Amino acid sequence: DAGVTQSPTHLIKTRGQHVTLRCSPISGHKSVSWYQQVLGQGPQFIFQYYEKEERGRGNFPDRFSARQFPNYSSELNVNALLLGDSALYLCASSPTATGGYEQYFGPGTRLTVT
Amino acid sequence: QQQVKQSPQSLIVQKGGISIINCAYENTAFDYFPWYQQFPGKGPALLIAIRPDVSEKKEGRFTISFNKSAKQFSLHIMDSQPGDSATYFCAASPPYSGAGSYQLTFGKGTKLSVIP
Numbered sequence: 052d053a054g055v056t057q058s059p060t061h062l063i064k065t066r067g068q069h070v071t072l073r074c075s076p077i078s079g080h081k082s083v084s085w086y087q088q089v090l091g092q093g094p095q096f097i098f099q100y101y102e103k104e105e106r107g108r109g110n111f112p113d114r115f116s117a118r119q120f121p122n123y124s125s126e127l128n129v130n131a132l133l134l135g136d137s138a139l140y141l142c143a144s145s146p147t148a149t150g151g152y153e154q155y156f157g158p159g160t161r162l163t164v165t
Numbered sequence: 166q167q168q169v170k171q172s173p174q175s176l177i178v179q180k181g182g183i184s185i186i187n188c189a190y191e192n193t194a195f196d197y198f199p200w201y202q203q204f205p206g207k208g209p210a211l212l213i214a215i216r217p218d219v220s221e222k223k224e225g226r227f228t229i230s231f232n233k234s235a236k237q238f239s240l241h242i243m244d245s246q247p248g249d250s251a252t253y254f255c256a257a258s259p260p261y262s263g264a265g266s267y268q269l270t271f272g273k274g275t276k277l278s279v280i281p
């Protein structure tokens with residue numbers, strides 16, 4: 052069975068640019084969550100989507116936005132990139148809206164902002 | 166505000182030994198406590214999880230011990246192997262409220278090295 056897939060694997064951007072990260076959940080999973088993992092830290096919650104609706108937002112600025120598509124895949128957008136946005140961005144899927152239970156993570160997208 | 170505190174930051178254990186990682190939480194509303202294992206360059210993988218209605222859960226060599234009154238839980242890895250060398254994260258989440266946000270709060274991680 053295919054797990055959570057994310058693209059691209061790595062990305063290098065310049066300060067001020069915009070980035071779009073993509074995630075495909077496990078087949079049958081309807082909930083997608085995004086997390087930011089800074090080097091040496093645990094993942095931090097950014098967004099949760101279920102059935103194309105935002106169900107939760109973490110403590111991140113409005114430069115961060117996301118959406119979920121009818122096929123349950125998701126995009127994370129970050130505008131006006133800052134050096135501090137350099138991190139591993141993780142997508143996690145779960146079968147129901149109760150996203151905390153049994154969340155399965157993808158391999159992540161490594162974003163470097165220079 | 167760090168809601169889940171994890172210790173130690175790093176741990177070195179000999180092959181065959183027991184690895185113990187501890188976590189403490191502050192939010193009494195948390196009701197789901199998973200442990201994740203992360204290898205370099207990979208996403209976290211769900212290892213084992215516990216609900217507060219039980220004090221211990223065992224899956225193979227991995228055991229979670231949970232102390233609700235102390236608001237602490239720990240991961241024990243028995244017969245530790247070099248292949249267990251990874252970073253381990255504890256996490257916690259509140260119950261799903263039906264319409265509100267639902268998120269995992271992670272500890273800062275413990276880097277485990279199992280030496281032959």
